[in-house]
Amino acid sequence: MTAAATPAAGLGAEERRALVCVLDALIPPSPDGRRPGAGQAGAAAYVENVLRTLPDLRTMVVEGLRELDEQARGLHGRAFASCSEPERAVLVAAQPFGYALVPHAYIGYYQQGSVLEALGLEARPPHPQGHVMTENDLSLLAPVRARSKRYRDC
Amino acid sequence: MSQEPVDVLIIGAGAAGAAFAWSMAETRMDILCLEQGDWVKHDDYPGLRMDWEARQFGDFAFSPNVRCRREDYPVNDAGSPIQVANFNAVGGSTILYAAHFPRFHPADFRTRTLDGVGDDWPIDYTTLAPYYDVNARMMGVSGLAGDPMYPPDKQVPLPPVPLGKLGETLARGFNRLGWHWWPSDSAITTAEYEGRAPCINAGTCLLGCPQGAKASSDVTYWPPAIRKGVRVATRCRVREITVDERGMADGVIYYDGDGKECRQRAHVVVVAGNGIGTPRLLLNSRSRQFPEGLANRSGLVGKRLMFHPYAMVTGIFPERLQGYKGPSGCSIISQEFYETDPARGFARGYSFEMLRGFGPVSTAMLGLTAGRMPHGEGHHRAFDELWDRTAGMVAICEDLPETTNTVTLDPELKDADGIPAPRITYRLSENSRAMLEHAVARGKEVLAAAGAGDFMVQAPLPVAGWHLMGTACMGVDPAKSVVNERGRTHDVKNLFIIDGSIFTTAAGVNPTNTIQALALYIADTMKKNLANLFD
Numbered sequence: 001m002t003a004a005a006t007p008a009a010g011l012g013a014e015e016r017r018a019l020v021c022v023l024d025a026l027i028p029p030s031p032d033g034r035r036p037g038a039g040q041a042g043a044a045a046y047v048e049n050v051l052r053t054l055p056d057l058r059t060m061v062v063e064g065l066r067e068l069d070e071q072a073r074g075l076h077g078r079a080f081a082s083c084s085e086p087e088r089a090v091l092v093a094a095q096p097f098g099y100a101l102v103p104h105a106y107i108g109y110y111q112q113g114s115v116l117e118a119l120g121l122e123a124r125p126p127h128p129q130g131h132v133m134t135e136n137d138l139s140l141l142a143p144v145r146a147r148s149k150r151y152r153d154c
Numbered sequence: 155m156s157q158e159p160v161d162v163l164i165i166g167a168g169a170a171g172a173a174f175a176w177s178m179a180e181t182r183m184d185i186l187c188l189e190q191g192d193w194v195k196h197d198d199y200p201g202l203r204m205d206w207e208a209r210q211f212g213d214f215a216f217s218p219n220v221r222c223r224r225e226d227y228p229v230n231d232a233g234s235p236i237q238v239a240n241f242n243a244v245g246g247s248t249i250l251y252a253a254h255f256p257r258f259h260p261a262d263f264r265t266r267t268l269d270g271v272g273d274d275w276p277i278d279y280t281t282l283a284p285y286y287d288v289n290a291r292m293m294g295v296s297g298l299a300g301d302p303m304y305p306p307d308k309q310v311p312l313p314p315v316p317l318g319k320l321g322e323t324l325a326r327g328f329n330r331l332g333w334h335w336w337p338s339d340s341a342i343t344t345a346e347y348e349g350r351a352p353c354i355n356a357g358t359c360l361l362g363c364p365q366g367a368k369a370s371s372d373v374t375y376w377p378p379a380i381r382k383g384v385r386v387a388t389r390c391r392v393r394e395i396t397v398d399e400r401g402m403a404d405g406v407i408y409y410d411g412d413g414k415e416c417r418q419r420a421h422v423v424v425v426a427g428n429g430i431g432t433p434r435l436l437l438n439s440r441s442r443q444f445p446e447g448l449a450n451r452s453g454l455v456g457k458r459l460m461f462h463p464y465a466m467v468t469g470i471f472p473e474r475l476q477g478y479k480g481p482s483g484c485s486i487i488s489q490e491f492y493e494t495d496p497a498r499g500f501a502r503g504y505s506f507e508m509l510r511g512f513g514p515v516s517t518a519m520l521g522l523t524a525g526r527m528p529h530g531e532g533h534h535r536a537f538d539e540l541w542d543r544t545a546g547m548v549a550i551c552e553d554l555p556e557t558t559n560t561v562t563l564d565p566e567l568k569d570a571d572g573i574p575a576p577r578i579t580y581r582l583s584e585n586s587r588a589m590l591e592h593a594v595a596r597g598k599e600v601l602a603a604a605g606a607g608d609f610m611v612q613a614p615l616p617v618a619g620w621h622l623m624g625t626a627c628m629g630v631d632p633a634k635s636v637v638n639e640r641g642r643t644h645d646v647k648n649l650f651i652i653d654g655s656i657f658t659t660a661a662g663v664n665p666t667n668t669i670q671a672l673a674l675y676i677a678d679t680m681k682k683n684l685a686n687l688f689d
């Protein structure tokens with residue numbers, strides 16, 4: 001209920017690379033390979049914009065990314081972004097900040113053109129082209145028309 | 155703004171303010187409307203961009219507390235299970251509305267006499283019928299004549315919106331049960347109409363319509379009103395209405411877009427700030443004559459707040475429904491459970507309004523809210539179970555007026571100009587709870603009859619505080635109401651209220667058609683009584 005806070009700074013290059021991997025863990029590519037992961041699809045740009053306007057979430061995410069990296073180095077001997085997909089999935093699942101990112105990951109993912117196409121839609125906004133719809137079949141109203149007046153006079 | 159008084163000063167350029175201004179314009183009086191928001195530019199509408207669905211969580215959110223635009227005032231609705239939804243701009247909340255446009259029924263004006271609840275209105279359906287007709291022409295309403303739920307003379311100028319595969323699937327469900335349904339009256343142009351382009355079924359109505367097919371009042375009433383000489387001053391937020399020593403309204407104090415305090419005098423003041431903005435302004439307009447708020451000698455300003463508690467029942471279907479096509483909130487309506495039936499265990503009733511399906515973002519968020527949309531492995535399978543397979547309905551339940559449901563001034567929260575914010579105190583009545591329960595059960599029944607195999611339910615729907623009514627109610631007795639049958643406040647003879655605040659009862663349909671019909675009716679009675687307006 002407060003006015004929007006001053007925008008926070010963007011992420012550094014390393015953090016961004018790690019964020020892309022986290023997003024791919026939250027929405028991985030579909031098993032049939034037709035839908036990209038959220039990181040691959042480009043959801044990070046949207047999420048990063050959200051983080052600019054939500055400083056508390058940004059702090060949580062930046063700290064979480066650092067912890068992920070430390071854990072990855074401790075467990076696998078390499079940076080989080082260099083771990084394999086299954087390794088990253090396990091690491092992200094154990095991180096509370098992942099949950100906080102989920103809604104933003106979904107919103108960022110399902111607005112990407114490549115994702116819309118994979119869903120069978122055109123990669124465009126709804127306007128100005130719109131959608132074509134079929135003519136109404138008003139014969140369906142026959143049983144309703146057959147009934148008498150239903151409102152009360154007064 | 156000029157120091158000269160204007161003849162008529164309207165506060166709020168939404169649905170009601172626009173209709174009223176257009177009707178009064180023919181008098182050629184000096185009419186000024188102060189609006190705290192601005193014009194929404196065509197290019198600002200989210201529907202033109204790839205991130206359109208995301209904007210419902212940001213600058214085009216239903217809740218002013220999420221949007222946080224400068225023109226928005228915060229609303230403390232922590233004390234209500236239903237959150238206030240609005241939009242502050244030229245066009246008001248019609249910028250975001252779904253444009254579902256039913257009329258009241260004749261019985262809705264007589265609930266005390268017929269059903270022993272609420273109060274009778276001092277006017278009736280036949281009083282408003284000619285104004286509903288004018289409004290249908292001015293807004294460009296589409297629909298179909300012959301609905302057995304309404305008097306036969308109800309006409310609209312345009313053919314109904316497309317039902318689509320989704321609408322027809324649901325219609326078959328209703329037919330299987332032998333229940334009423336009808337193509338919705340929709341304030342959406344289904345063909346070129348009075349210079350407006352036809353709807354292209356893009357489905358972004360709840361984020362505004364860049365096509366101009368949806369009848370927001372900035373594209374319907376305001377252009378002709380302005381052509382006839384009415385002026386609209388935007389980014390002007392009224393803090394209080396002032397009174398002279400005789401207790402007559404003599405103008406307002408407002409803040410302009412730069413936050414500068416200004417004064418505008420007026421011979422007549424007309425309030426159209428909606429069911430929350432209007433009582434907020436009246437309660438903030440305290441003076442020696444009106445220590446409890448302007449026109450509040452009855453103590454009823456801000457009381458009897460009515461939302462329509464909504465039940466949302468979404469069915470999950472085995473086949474794809476192409477539900478992302480078509481106007482978001484308009485396809486078919488059912489009023490099978492509209493009129494009172496004592497056997498149901500509650501007074502009054504509700505309408506079912508069918509919703510389209512959702513876009514991809516909204517599908518994912520709906521699934522997330524319902525606990526059906528995991529992240530990680532399994533995400534795509536869960537998404538596919540919902541994507542383009544959901545169809546549902548909302549039940550718009552009639553709320554009964556209760557003096558314990560209120561808008562008051564928050565002692566701490568303020569808007570950007572330092573004006574106290576409204577605070578909502580609201581609880582669901584037993585009648586509403588019973589009605590919601592009934593609606594959920596019947597909703598599932600008809601969705602199952604249409605082929606749904608699974609359901610998601612939200613009742614009451616928390617985001618659905620978009621119908622704002624009753625907080626300055628109309629009646630004949632000054633001790634029991636705020637305005638008389640002509641919209642004039644009982645206490646201040648040159649102060650009128652024309653928005654949903656004056657609803658005596660709420661009915662079980664969306665209110666905007668009735669709000670505008672009332673505003674047109676009040677304007678007409680003013681025009682007919684100009685010589686003795688203050689008698």
Ligand SMILES: Cc1cc2nc3c(=O)[nH]c(=O)nc-3n(C[C@H](O)[C@H](O)[C@H](O)COP(=O)(O)OP(=O)(O)OC[C@H]3O[C@@H](n4cnc5c(N)ncnc54)[C@H](O)[C@@H]3O)c2cc1C
Nearest residue numbers: 166168169170190242246247252253254392431653664666
């Ligand atoms: C998401 C959504 C969906 C909806 N769907 C439907 C629907 O399908 N059918 C339907 O009938 N209704 C619907 N509604 C409700 C509909 O929009 C309202 O009933 C209608 O707009 C109310 O008209 P109004 O003129 O009373 O208020 P508004 O249209 O809200 O206009 C009030 C105006 O007054 C201005 N104002 C308030 N206080 C001040 C002040 N102090 N100084 C200056 N300006 C002020 C505000 O900025 C605003 O522009 C919906 C609303 C929303 C938000």
Ligand code: SF4
Nearest residue numbers: 353354356357359363
């Ligand atoms: S569906 Fe029609 S009315 Fe709704 S936004 Fe698109 S063009 Fe406008």
